[in-house]
Amino acid sequence: MLFEEFAQNVPAEKNNITHLQLLLKKIMSSLEIINLSASINDTEILKGLTLSVPEGEVHAIMGPNGSGKSTLAKVMAGHEDYEVTSGDVLLNGTSLLDMEVDERSREGLFLAFQYPAEIPGVSNANFLRAARQARLPEGEEIDAVAFYKELYSKMDQLGMDRKFTGRSVNEGFSGGEKKRNEVLQMMILEPSYAVLDETDSGLDIDALKIVAEGVNAMRSPDRGFLVITHYQRLLDYIVPDYVHVLSDGQIIRSGSKELALELEEKGYDWLTEKQLNKN
Secondary structure (H helix, E strand, O other): OHHHHHHHHOOHHHOOHHHHHHHHHHHOOEEEEEEEEEEEOOEEEEEEEEEEEEOOOEEEEEOOOOOOHHHHHHHHHOOOOOEEEEEEEEEOOEEOOOOOHHHHHHHOEEEEOOOOOOEEEEEHHHHHHHHHHOOOOOOOOOOHHHHHHHHHHHHHHOOOOHHHHOOEEOOOOOHHHHHHHHHHHHHHHOOOEEEEEOOOOOOOHHHHHHHHHHHHHHOEOOEEEEEEOOOHHHHHOOOOOEEEEEEOOEEEEEEOOHHHHHHHHHOOHHHHHHHHHHO
16 A cells, blocks of 8 residues: 555656665554554544654654544554554554564564553562563573663663562552653663653653653664653653644644644644634
8 A cells, every 4th residue: 555655646757666665665664554443342533543653763642632642552552442443553564453462562562551550469570571581582591680780770760769670560659650660661672663652641840851861762763652642741851753633533733843832832722623624
């Protein structure tokens, strides 16, 4: 489908093998959401959403409550309650939709939850070590000394006390501690693409800055981010390359980081009304 769109939209004299190769390279190094529609309990939430996040870029999705932001994150991660009715999600050219949740993770996708789950009886250290081990080739074992040295270094970077290694995952954690723990998991697992689902919710300004510093430390030419947020303040610290507005299950506006400032000033109503008038 992408190749057909490419052929229809470039000048004829440029429609050659070189340009096709460039498009293929882009597809093979990006997170592609293609005409994605999804529902829950027979209620359609996502309605033909299309978005491309190339490696090395940070894209932010903003939108009013109920627009489908968290639904998008959960569908990409493989939440069983959601039914994909059309479209696809490609990570580096590979469809994620037929994969189990753990397979999507090993493929390189990471989701930082808006409401991280508690896992009683499983320590943070054992959880992270098992997750890292699952990404190694069969028969290869983690170097325990090197792993814990790296873990402690990342925890120090996030201002996390070493005692958190022995505590059960998120059990009894404050909201801010849970969000730092999500970023710690991301830093240890080093995904190709990270989706942050309202990681800023429930954080005070100091915790927000620390979490943002952890995310910014992970930015690289080989990693893409999709940052989902309701408020502009997070984007003061994690500065996006592009901002997209999601409303009623579709992207209705895209722009530079200045779009987030415009939304902060005007709210969402002016865009949604404009979209209704357009339709």
